[in-house]
Amino acid sequence: MIRLDGVEKTYRTRRGDLVRAVLDITLEVGPNEFVTLVGPSGCGKSTLLKLVAGLVPTTRGSIRVRGALVSEPFPDVGFVFQQPVLLPWRTVLDNVLFSIEMLGLEPRQYRKPAADLLELTGLQGFETKYPRELSGGMQQRVAICRALLPDPSLLLMDEPFGALDAMTREEMSLELLRVWEERKKTILFVTHSIPEAILLADRVVVMTPRPGRIARVIDVDLPRPRTVDMEFDPRFKTHSDDVRNLIFSRRTERP
Amino acid sequence: MSASATRRALGDVVIPAATLVAALVVWEAASRAFRIPNFIMPAPSAIVGEGWEWRYRFIGHSWVTLYETLGGFALSIAVGVPLAVLIVYSPLMKSALYPLIVLAQSVPKIAIAPVLLLILGYGEMPKVIVAFLVAFFPVVVDTATGLAATPPELLDLSRSYRASPFKTFLKVRLPMALPFFFAGAKVAITLSVIGAVVGEFVGSDKGLGYVILSATSYWKTELAFSAMILLSVMAILLFGAVSLAERVLCPWLTADAED
Numbered sequence: 001m002i003r004l005d006g007v008e009k010t011y012r013t014r015r016g017d018l019v020r021a022v023l024d025i026t027l028e029v030g031p032n033e034f035v036t037l038v039g040p041s042g043c044g045k046s047t048l049l050k051l052v053a054g055l056v057p058t059t060r061g062s063i064r065v066r067g068a069l070v071s072e073p074f075p076d077v078g079f080v081f082q083q084p085v086l087l088p089w090r091t092v093l094d095n096v097l098f099s100i101e102m103l104g105l106e107p108r109q110y111r112k113p114a115a116d117l118l119e120l121t122g123l124q125g126f127e128t129k130y131p132r133e134l135s136g137g138m139q140q141r142v143a144i145c146r147a148l149l150p151d152p153s154l155l156l157m158d159e160p161f162g163a164l165d166a167m168t169r170e171e172m173s174l175e176l177l178r179v180w181e182e183r184k185k186t187i188l189f190v191t192h193s194i195p196e197a198i199l200l201a202d203r204v205v206v207m208t209p210r211p212g213r214i215a216r217v218i219d220v221d222l223p224r225p226r227t228v229d230m231e232f233d234p235r236f237k238t239h240s241d242d243v244r245n246l247i248f249s250r251r252t253e254r255p
Numbered sequence: 256m257s258a259s260a261t262r263r264a265l266g267d268v269v270i271p272a273a274t275l276v277a278a279l280v281v282w283e284a285a286s287r288a289f290r291i292p293n294f295i296m297p298a299p300s301a302i303v304g305e306g307w308e309w310r311y312r313f314i315g316h317s318w319v320t321l322y323e324t325l326g327g328f329a330l331s332i333a334v335g336v337p338l339a340v341l342i343v344y345s346p347l348m349k350s351a352l353y354p355l356i357v358l359a360q361s362v363p364k365i366a367i368a369p370v371l372l373l374i375l376g377y378g379e380m381p382k383v384i385v386a387f388l389v390a391f392f393p394v395v396v397d398t399a400t401g402l403a404a405t406p407p408e409l410l411d412l413s414r415s416y417r418a419s420p421f422k423t424f425l426k427v428r429l430p431m432a433l434p435f436f437f438a439g440a441k442v443a444i445t446l447s448v449i450g451a452v453v454g455e456f457v458g459s460d461k462g463l464g465y466v467i468l469s470a471t472s473y474w475k476t477e478l479a480f481s482a483m484i485l486l487s488v489m490a491i492l493l494f495g496a497v498s499l500a501e502r503v504l505c506p507w508l509t510a511d512a513e514d
Contacts, residue, residue, distance in 0.1 A: 053415050073415045081408040089430050089507045101426065102416035130507045 001154065001186045002029040002052060006061035009047055020211035021047040025061070027205060027214065031153075032184040034177075037205045038197035040247060044212030045190040049156045052188060053079060065154065075103075078147030082159040084139040086131040086146075092118065093127040096145045103150055110149060117145040121175060137168040141175075148179065157189045161196065170228060173199055177226055198239045199226055206246045215246045297477035306481030317485055319462040323379050323451035324444075324493065327386020331443050334387070335394030336436070342395070343402040343428075360392040364450065368457040382454030382462070389450035390443035394436070401435025402428050434508055437501040444497050448490045463489075 007025040010018050022044035029035050037045045050056045052063055054070045063070040065077075078099070086095045096114045097107045118124055121141040131139055140160060147155060160176075161169040173196060180187060191197050197204045198220055206215045221235050230236050279299045285291070286298035293301050306313070338356070341348040368385050375381040405428050413423040455464025463482045470478035502509060 050411070053411075055411050055414055073417050075417070077415060079412055079415045081412075083406065083408060085406045085408045085412065087409075087427065087430070089433070089505065098426075099416060102413055102418040102422065104418075132507070 001031045001033070001066060002027075002188065003064040004028075004048075004052070004061065005063075007048075007051060007058050007063060008060035009044065009051060009056070010059040022051070023211040023213050025212070025214060027217070029186060029188060031186055034180060034187045034189065034200055034202050035205060036189045036191055036197040036201040036203075037207060038191055038194060038243060038247075039207030039212065039215075040209050041192060043207045043209050045192075045207060046158050048212070049079075049158050049188065049190055053077060053156055076150075076152045077154045077156060078150065078152040080140075080143055080147045080155070080157045080160040082162040084131070084136075084143040086139055086142055088131055091128050091130060092123060092134070092142050095131065095142050096149055099146045099149050105150070113151075114145070114149055117148055118142075120179065121145055137164050137172065140164060140172065144176070144179075148183075151183065153185050155185055155187045157187060159190050159192065162191070162193075169193075169196070174226075174228065176200070177224075181225060194240050194243050195231060195236075197243065198222075198236060199228075199230065204239070204243060206243050208247075216242075218242055294474040294476045297480055301477045302480040302484070305475070305477040306484070309478065309481065313463075313466075313482075313485060316461055316463050316466050316482070317489065319379065320448075320451050320455065320464065320486070321489060323382040323454065323462065324386055324447045324489070326379070326383035327388075327390055327450050328440075328444050328447040328493075330383065330387040331391035331394050331447065332440065335391045335439070335443075336398050338391075338395050339398035339402060339432075340424075342399045356392065356395055359388070364389045365453050368453050372454070372458045377458065377460075382451050382459065385454035386447040386450030389453070390446040393439040393442040393446070395439075397439030397442075398432055398436045401432025404435065405431045434501075434505055437497065437505065441494060441497050441501070444493045445490050448486065448493065452486065 004025050004027045008023050009021045011021055012018055025048065027035075037048065039045055047056070051058055052065070052070065054063075054073045057071065065074060068074065087098060090098065093111070093114055096117065097110055100107050100110045100114075115124075115127065118127060121144065123138060123141055123145070126134065126138065131142065134142070140163070144160065161172050164172065177200060187200075189197075189200060191200075201220050204218045204220060206218065207213065208215045218239060220239060222230050222233060283298050283300060286296065286301075291298075297305075338352065342352055343349075364385060367388060368381075371384055372381045375384065409427055409431075410423065413427055418426075451462070452464035452467075455462040456468055459465045463486050466482040467479045467486075470476070470482065
């Protein structure tokens, strides 16, 4: 589904300094796989998502999605950000339909699927509300519905639950897993929460601080469907210790 | 009406109205008690009386000032909004135009008015231009701020859906800028009234500004006062109209928040 080959991204800051955001990223993500990227802030996780989406060009290396070389945004992909970034002048339903409109499709034909998605995410009855009338968690659900409505086979999520409180966060994680199991799709999910990364993923990609490199890819050895109780599973503990060691040992090693 | 609604009506309407009436009563009483001449400080009754006598002549003068004000306001939007779009979309235009706009704003408009009248001559056009010059700055600055306020994620999202820049402008940036635009427009409409009156002060034979100027030169202070009140009423009504347009076009701003 996604194939990154020796990807490097170098930014030039306003002062003219070169900053290496990510370096030598080689990774393959299979169809319908749920892969999480975890690492400390500033390790280029978000940059990597933008690179995969074709929103920014790579400095070196190549990215292929469904076999095609990525050089610009391509169809059949959904994007969710840390902030819901809804349109304040649109109702919940019209915000969900925004993706359809921007894709140049006919919104009227998607009203029913949009209503179904809102129901699936527990937002029935809120269709005609404005975003500011909703809580942060509900707003993020709307943003996820917006990304899901065109039914993309690839979903890129940049810390989508990062701005939510711990309880809402856990609830949303399980909800996302339910949606993912119901409508199979490939998900690349950036987070800085280690438990979240393990709970969701088939594989966890652990990244090092700037320049972001892949420290290791961990196969999560936990059955599906996942539940919150799995956090007490000894395998969960082993995984989270591994991730923690990879992130923190590198940090102390640095001069 | 619930108890809280009654209390709110009391605070919003009854108390300010009562204060105004009390002030007018004190004013009227003081004028009579101290026998203050009308040309120094006319009593409210004298102002109203004079205004009533002038009611038919005021229609024509008000119409001229209203026309100049609305002309200047319309021009400030017709010029200000495209300028804001240019500034936000083109860094070159920003560096070329922004300093000029700030420079134009820093010149006192009252100082420009006589020169403009010299160039453009008599009639309503120079007043429209003065009103425009006074009003357009907040429209440009606020609209530009609004257009630039779109979260970058939303622009990334539009791009990831491969929407054209024009579509993104129409469906995302423009509506995002609308509340900012209205903030500027509300300032602009009141400034337009000032601009029109300043234009009339410099040289004219009609309009409420002209009435004020000529009334004071004949010591008819009560007439000047009634023209001033008319101007204020006009400014308040125009401000109210822009606020109403904002409420109709931005209904989401008045929706109740969850918490």
